[in-house]
Amino acid sequence: MTVTQRAFVIDKPRPRVPDDTLSQNHGGVAAISFTGACLQPVDLGVSPTTFQLLCVRVVSGTSSCSVAVIYRPGSVAVSTAFYRELPDVLDCLATYAEPVSVVGDLNVRLDRLDDSSAVQLVDVLADRGLSNHVTTLTHNLGGMLDVTRDDLPTPAVDVIDIGLSDHHLLQCSVPMSRLPPVYRSVDVRQWRLLDRDAFHAALSSSLLCNSDAWSNNDADDMALLYEREVTLLLDRMVPVRTVTCCQRPSTLTTTRNVEQ
Numbered sequence: 001m002t003v004t005q006r007a008f009v010i011d012k013p014r015p016r017v018p019d020d021t022l023s024q025n026h027g028g029v030a031a032i033s034f035t036g037a038c039l040q041p042v043d044l045g046v047s048p049t050t051f052q053l054l055c056v057r058v059v060s061g062t063s064s065c066s067v068a069v070i071y072r073p074g075s076v077a078v079s080t081a082f083y084r085e086l087p088d089v090l091d092c093l094a095t096y097a098e099p100v101s102v103v104g105d106l107n108v109r110l111d112r113l114d115d116s117s118a119v120q121l122v123d124v125l126a127d128r129g130l131s132n133h134v135t136t137l138t139h140n141l142g143g144m145l146d147v148t149r150d151d152l153p154t155p156a157v158d159v160i161d162i163g164l165s166d167h168h169l170l171q172c173s174v175p176m177s178r179l180p181p182v183y184r185s186v187d188v189r190q191w192r193l194l195d196r197d198a199f200h201a202a203l204s205s206s207l208l209c210n211s212d213a214w215s216n217n218d219a220d221d222m223a224l225l226y227e228r229e230v231t232l233l234l235d236r237m238v239p240v241r242t243v244t245c246c247q248r249p250s251t252l253t254t255t256r257n258v259e260q
Contacts, residue, residue, distance in 0.1 A: 044092040048085040065099040074107035
């Protein structure tokens, strides 16, 4: 039986300056897949100027994941603009419920622990639950110039010198299955239904606006009075109700309220 191979290619050529010639290959970033997986381009809504960005969604059967490919030119010094634009990209990726990987060549020497750029990059990624999984040299002249990062269980990354470039090939396997959703019940108020004018009128006529009711109270009594009066008003206007929340896999503390 003959199996027809079908390839998906999504690329983003590196832009050329007006006086550039075709005598040198300037390359670009690309995502390529073969039979069994298809690629879908993803628009993150950001347009970085300090690095190239290509984001794709990889779909295979009922499983999927998102991959962001980043290239920052090594011929340009790391700038403050890079550390403004990179967090914007990572913040967009952090909202995805499916597995996310960030791969590419950032040209930041993570093997130099005293390098301020390396320290800042590690901090930026760590703040978003990402970590470096490349621990060996990835360049002919030494250093870890290529990095791969994800928010999944630690993958095994192989560094392979294929002889076609001064950079080595990074090869790893990552799971594509979504984590099972976690639900919990929480008490919420439908704040969008709150009538501000009615609340202001009710608050003006409450004990909080009657100095005779609390002029002799100490700080603790004032705090209790405030909590009691405000809670009574809110219970009448936007009562508490129990809803089901889906806990996002990317963080154990953030929930998304589902209002009926």
